[in-house]
Amino acid sequence: MYGGGNTFEGIKSDELTGEDPVKLAEFEARIERGEKIEPSDWMPKLYRKQLIRMIEQHAHSEIIGALPEGTWITRAPGFKRKMALMAKVQDEVGHGQLLYSAAETLGKSREAMIDDLINGKSKYSNIFNYPTFTWADCCFISWLVDAGAIVNQLANAKGSYGPYCRALDRICAEESFHLKYGHHCVIYLASGTQKQRDMFQEALNRWWPPMMHFFGPSDKISVHTEILMKWKVKMGTNDDMRNQFLDMYVPKIWELGFTIPDPNLKKNTETGRWDYTEPDWEEFKRVINGDGPCNSERLEVRRIAEERGRWVREALRTAKTEYVTPLA
Amino acid sequence: MKSLDPRVSRLPETGNSSPKVPLDQFGTFEVFVQPKEGKPFQHEGIVHAPNLEMAYVLAKEAFTRRFTCISIFVTETRNVYVSALTDGDEDAYDHVTKVASTSGKETFEIFHLLKRGKQHQHVGKVEAGSHNEALWVASQQLRGNKQVFNIWAIKTSGIRFTKQEDLDLWNTLGEKKFRDAAAYKGGDKLKSFLEKTAQQ
Ligand SMILES: [Fe+2]
Ligand SMILES: [Fe+2]
Ligand SMILES: [Fe+2]
Numbered sequence: 063m064y065g066g067g068n069t070f071e072g073i074k075s076d077e078l079t080g081e082d083p084v085k086l087a088e089f090e091a092r093i094e095r096g097e098k099i100e101p102s103d104w105m106p107k108l109y110r111k112q113l114i115r116m117i118e119q120h121a122h123s124e125i126i127g128a129l130p131e132g133t134w135i136t137r138a139p140g141f142k143r144k145m146a147l148m149a150k151v152q153d154e155v156g157h158g159q160l161l162y163s164a165a166e167t168l169g170k171s172r173e174a175m176i177d178d179l180i181n182g183k184s185k186y187s188n189i190f191n192y193p194t195f196t197w198a199d200c201c202f203i204s205w206l207v208d209a210g211a212i213v214n215q216l217a218n219a220k221g222s223y224g225p226y227c228r229a230l231d232r233i234c235a236e237e238s239f240h241l242k243y244g245h246h247c248v249i250y251l252a253s254g255t256q257k258q259r260d261m262f263q264e265a266l267n268r269w270w271p272p273m274m275h276f277f278g279p280s281d282k283i284s285v286h287t288e289i290l291m292k293w294k295v296k297m298g299t300n301d302d303m304r305n306q307f308l309d310m311y312v313p314k315i316w317e318l319g320f321t322i323p324d325p326n327l328k329k330n331t332e333t334g335r336w337d338y339t340e341p342d343w344e345e346f347k348r349v350i351n352g353d354g355p356c357n358s359e360r361l362e363v364r365r366i367a368e369e370r371g372r373w374v375r376e377a378l379r380t381a382k383t384e385y386v387t388p389l390a
Numbered sequence: 391m392k393s394l395d396p397r398v399s400r401l402p403e404t405g406n407s408s409p410k411v412p413l414d415q416f417g418t419f420e421v422f423v424q425p426k427e428g429k430p431f432q433h434e435g436i437v438h439a440p441n442l443e444m445a446y447v448l449a450k451e452a453f454t455r456r457f458t459c460i461s462i463f464v465t466e467t468r469n470v471y472v473s474a475l476t477d478g479d480e481d482a483y484d485h486v487t488k489v490a491s492t493s494g495k496e497t498f499e500i501f502h503l504l505k506r507g508k509q510h511q512h513v514g515k516v517e518a519g520s521h522n523e524a525l526w527v528a529s530q531q532l533r534g535n536k537q538v539f540n541i542w543a544i545k546t547s548g549i550r551f552t553k554q555e556d557l558d559l560w561n562t563l564g565e566k567k568f569r570d571a572a573a574y575k576g577g578d579k580l581k582s583f584l585e586k587t588a589q590q
Binding site for chain 2: 097098100102103129133136142145146149152153156159160163166171172173193194195224227228229235236238239241242243245246249250252253317318319359362363366372375376378379380382383384385386387388389390
């Protein structure tokens with residue numbers, strides 16, 4: 063699971079000064095040729111910094127994203143759904159592991175990343191700050207939030223940083239199960255009783271605004287990322303990703319007879335893109351900065367897990383092994 | 391904490407939001423996977439673990455839950471001796487120089503990176519007295535006609551290999567169909583639903 067719309071830091075104009083122009087040109091030529099950058103290759107400081115930030119946010123999103131779905135494991139309807147949801151949540155946590163490893167190759171330790179998460183310094187996908195009231199909310203996440211994540215992940219898998227791309231290839235292979243499982247759940251709700259249909263419609267109404275936020279602020283107001291696009295750190299604009307998601311999934315939602323709570327949502331036949339009501343970016347900012355319905359709960363759960371697991375880590379720790387930056 | 395999740399509501403409050411106490415981290419271990427009989431072991435990624443045995447268990451969890459796998463091995467990252475990464479048409483073996491043979495030979499596993507952006511693959515074993523000598527012996531015995539971008543040498547004695555009793559996990563992978571996309575075919579249900587709604 064992964065929220066796009068990474069919050070990239072604004073890039074200051076002096077961040078590339080001081081880089082060796084010859085090395086920078088070689089680095090850019092390698093990316094231009096479609097080759098991957100490996101951890102031991104030279105890279106600009108700005109590339110390293112923004113990649114760490116992006117991969118780390120992605121990893122946190124997998125870990126935090128496991129919480130709103132994980133809460134439904136014990137209450138999933140029936141044994142089969144429980145098994146599947148358990149496997150899916152386990153996958154998401156595994157994705158976190160793979161992504162932390164990829165970020166570590168850039169020189170930030172996993173411990174530092176976990177610290178930054180539980181101290182509120184690092185961000186994660188905003189959508190997981192919303193609660194899952196019913197089983198239908200959980201199904202919305204499994205199908206549509208994962209669908210959004212897949213749009214991002216498939217694009218990012220073609221990026222320039224080798225370890226991140228390899229982690230994403232592995233992740234995308236598992237996501238196909240998540241997507242099919244999620245769609246399966248929603249088909250069953252859609253073709254069930256009126257009460258089941260209403261339950262999913264209500265979930266859809268709740269989750270649509272955060273789903274539109276998921277891909278990040280509109281291109282009109284987001285920070286300039288041209289250099290990150292050139293370096294294949296960011297693989298598409300937020301609006302492009304959002305549009306791709308709408309293209310693929312709005313017809314599938316309509317097919318099931320559900321309505322989407324946006325009267326302005328329609329495909330513009332002239333531009334070939336979707337028109338929609340501009341999402342409330344003030345709300346997005348407010349929630350990402352900590353004031354959403356579940357922000358404090360999400361972090362507190364991680365903090366408690368960290369504290370309650372400490373004795374285990376201490377008991378297992380030996381002086382014989384040593385933390386070193388992973389190789390690839 | 392008041393939560394929709396009963397398990398969260400039951401958690402004891404920690405009552406403090408002070409930063410986590412720094413804890414020395416676990417070691418870093420590299421994981422290699424053999425997908426099929428006759429295929430080489432390939433580097434897959436890393437795990438963190440307090441010891442080699444735990445690293446092996448975690449590696450199974452992290453890397454072999456889905457794809458076919460018949461064997462894995464793990465070793466501490468610091469046991470991996472890494473040659474320079476080369477570029478263009480430069481071969482990593484061109485930088486390997488002759489090392490005087492020393493006594494006290496040990497076995498080393500040798501890995502090649504044949505394409506930038508891909509992962510290292512196991513190519514064979516050599517006997518040598520040091521890592522440097524292992525690279526030299528490999529250049530004599532294991533260098534093929536394909537260009538090699540990077541070479542790894544790992545002491546065989548530092549590797550946790552797969553034992554007979556470890557195989558259960560992979561033998562039962564086929565039974566765990568509920569984790570495959572193919573187990574969630576909603577097409578028929580969807581079709582009959584659409585037909586029903588079309589009639590109404
Ligand atoms: Fe995921
Ligand atoms: Fe997900
Ligand atoms: Fe997922």
